[in-house]
Amino acid sequence: xxxxxTKIKKDFTEGLSQISRFWxxxxxxxxxxxxxxxxxxxxxxxxxxxxxxLTKGAISTEIRALARMGxxxxxxxxxxRKDYYEAEADFYAAIRSILKERQNSEFDRxxxxxxxxxxxxxxxxxxxxxWNFVYERVQALQAFFDAIDSLTKAVVRLEKxxxxxxxxxxxxxx
Amino acid sequence: xxxxxTKIKKDFTEGLSQISRFWxxxxxxxxxxxxxxxxxxxxxxxxxxxxxxLTKGAISTEIRALARMGxxxxxxxxxxRKDYYEAEADFYAAIRSILKERQNSEFDRxxxxxxxxxxxxxxxxxxxxxWNFVYERVQALQAFFDAIDSLTKAVVRLEKxxxxxxxxxxxxxx
DNA sequence: TACTTCGTTTAGTAATTACTAAACATACAT
DNA sequence: ATGTATGTTTAGTAATTACTAAACGAAGTA
Numbered sequence: 001x002x003x004x005x006t007k008i009k010k011d012f013t014e015g016l017s018q019i020s021r022f023w024x025x026x027x028x029x030x031x032x033x034x035x036x037x038x039x040x041x042x043x044x045x046x047x048x049x050x051x052x053x054l055t056k057g058a059i060s061t062e063i064r065a066l067a068r069m070g071x072x073x074x075x076x077x078x079x080x081r082k083d084y085y086e087a088e089a090d091f092y093a094a095i096r097s098i099l100k101e102r103q104n105s106e107f108d109r110x111x112x113x114x115x116x117x118x119x120x121x122x123x124x125x126x127x128x129x130x131w132n133f134v135y136e137r138v139q140a141l142q143a144f145f146d147a148i149d150s151l152t153k154a155v156v157r158l159e160k161x162x163x164x165x166x167x168x169x170x171x172x173x174x
Numbered sequence: 175x176x177x178x179x180t181k182i183k184k185d186f187t188e189g190l191s192q193i194s195r196f197w198x199x200x201x202x203x204x205x206x207x208x209x210x211x212x213x214x215x216x217x218x219x220x221x222x223x224x225x226x227x228l229t230k231g232a233i234s235t236e237i238r239a240l241a242r243m244g245x246x247x248x249x250x251x252x253x254x255r256k257d258y259y260e261a262e263a264d265f266y267a268a269i270r271s272i273l274k275e276r277q278n279s280e281f282d283r284x285x286x287x288x289x290x291x292x293x294x295x296x297x298x299x300x301x302x303x304x305w306n307f308v309y310e311r312v313q314a315l316q317a318f319f320d321a322i323d324s325l326t327k328a329v330v331r332l333e334k335x336x337x338x339x340x341x342x343x344x345x346x347x348x
Numbered sequence: 349t350a351c352t353t354c355g356t357t358t359a360g361t362a363a364t365t366a367c368t369a370a371a372c373a374t375a376c377a378t
Numbered sequence: 379a380t381g382t383a384t385g386t387t388t389a390g391t392a393a394t395t396a397c398t399a400a401a402c403g404a405a406g407t408a
Contacts, residue, residue, distance in 0.1 A: 011294075
């Protein structure tokens with residue numbers, strides 16, 4: 001007896017849910033994405049309710065987050081008031097999109113606060129051993145963040161971060 | 175009046191706490207790391223209790239997680255039963271260490287489940303349009319994960335992932 | 349041996365986060 | 379206008395996670 005498609009979809013969806021949770025997103029988000037990703041046609045909100053067992057409300061808010069990250073796209077059909085959603089199937093595009101999104105996030109705010117610490121210290125400089133030590137450490141962290149930042153910006157700027165670029169990077173690292 | 179070091183440390187610690195939370199770790203974890211990172215000398219558990227306001231218990235468990243990730247190192251002094259901790263100051267080393275750790279994690283288990291889906295489908299093959307579609311999509315995701323996996327493995331293998339390597343990568347991406 | 353000094357574990361609580369159910373808003377159709 | 383089919387917001391609940399307090403254990407010391 002062959003495994004039914006529904007079973008396969010369910011397993012896959014569960015897997016993506018766990019991955020989602022692992023990265024700190026709600027597991028429902030992974031599930032929603034999975035359902036869309038495996039659907040040949042765009043789905044309406046109520047279809048997703050059906051497939052995931054979540055409520056409209058939950059899906060409404062979480063799918064907006066997904067859209068903001070560029071992981072799903074919303075579309076409409078003429079003469080049909082429903083919104084339809086489909087998954088972004090190009091994961092490299094998705095990565096770039098997520099990174100772009102992150103640039104205006106809480107994370108960035110926190111990173112900026114490190115920079116602020118630094119300038120504060122420079123303004124009211126005190127010459128002693130501990131001060132120096134702390135300053136150097138904060139500075140090192142700042143430099144690290146800057147490097148990461150350049151990297152993400154470079155990735156975002158690429159029109160196409162595909163497998164070929166990954167291969168290129170692998171070449172450099174070797 | 176110059177900003178006191180204690181104030182600066184507190185701000186910095188708060189910043190790292192937020193960053194920690196952003197990445198899905200407890201904020202206490204960021205705080206612990208921050209305190210260690212700004213300390214010129216290794217600190218004992220009770221010192222960290224002092225500086226963070228957390229309890230021994232919390233710190234005990236969270237610092238073990240940090241150690242597992244290679245973000246802090248535990249050491250002892252002869253004739254002193256206390257454990258001392260210090261922060262890993264080389265963030266590139268820390269990244270490699272974290273990636274290494276992740277390879278045996280929940281994440282990997284979930285990723286493997288995608289692979290399993292694939293082999294299940296191959297075993298009980300059904301020839302129809304939807305089946306084909308689903309198979310292709312799952313396969314694409316798998317390929318993506320493989321690429322990511324190669325990348326992280328390459329990074330882990332480097333003895334030294336320093337700023338120079340980051341620069342090299344930036345060059346390739348340009 | 350009993351007494352200290354440390355780290356760990358555990359059981360319970362506080363805080364946070366994900367989700368539901370239902371009210372609400374909007375826009376179209378009659 | 380009134381009704382109907384949609385998506386959104388909101389107020390409350392369930393589930394999860396981070397943490398505390400206190401018991402415990404281990405290992406040294408008197």
